[in-house]
Amino acid sequence: MNYVIVDRGDPLSKQLAEQFHTLAAANGIHRNEEAPEIIISIGGDGTLLQAFHTYCDRIEDVAFIGVHTGHLGFYADWKADELEELVQMIAGQEPRIVRYPLAQIELETKEGTSTHLALNEFTIKGVDNTLVAQININDELFEMFRGDGIVVSTPSGSTAYNKSLGGALIHPSIESLQIAEIASINNRVYRTLGSSVVLPQHHHCDIISRKEQRLQLACDHLNMTRSDIIAIRCRVSEHKVSFARYRPFTFWNRVREAFLGYDVQ
């Protein structure tokens, strides 16, 4: 078994990474930066997003494991004092592989189309003023949006930015994308639905922004400012992200622990 560690960079995460390397070497688990099968993220959910984007082009060949060094994470479910147990399990048993849907974002410009993946969400905002955009669903006009921005989230990202916007929490077994609004302006010209919309796996949406607008785009934590975008197509990716699970910790238990604070028995 080959592994690599991505850590948050703080002293505790770095120390845990060193501890993991020592334990792994003693248990016949090999450190391999080029061709890992397991990617261990030590830090928070943000660290796992970073790990995901680092190994995005090998997404079908890797499985992620998250160790949290802060509060419980959605992607990080092992505690700092459980490293030994985790290494024993990696060395001794086959994990259950849990696969979550991803969002595919196609950015169309005059020069061509670039494709990006998001684990949490894709975000679009205006840079200089409010965002003005037409939203099409399956190539038909759905609404004219004017406001701060639009967030298109995956099911596992539904507990992140999407939740702050009043979007629903979607179980990651439901292959879908959710479109949520950030502060839409509603009047006779610009009228949006107001509630968030969940698209199934075989649907797509296009966001066509008014020309000459500078846009702030983000795939998860990765931001870019662009002024060359003609249209953006969002759909459920044909790829999924894999997590290696050695013990059960269901999505609804994570939700309960993170947001309601009740302990899981």
Ligand code: NAP
């Ligand atoms: P950050 O500002 O540290 O992240 C914001 C918070 O979101 C952190 O507490 C992070 O957990 C948590 N988080 C990340 N993914 C999550 C998920 N799938 N479910 C529940 N909580 C999640 O920035 P970051 O760590 O680089 O994370 C980037 C993410 O921040 C974006 O993908 C977006 O979802 C989120 N965000 C949220 C808002 C908002 O709610 N108003 C605004 C901008 C961005 P950790 O502390 O464990 O990293």
Ligand code: MN
């Ligand atoms: Mn963070």
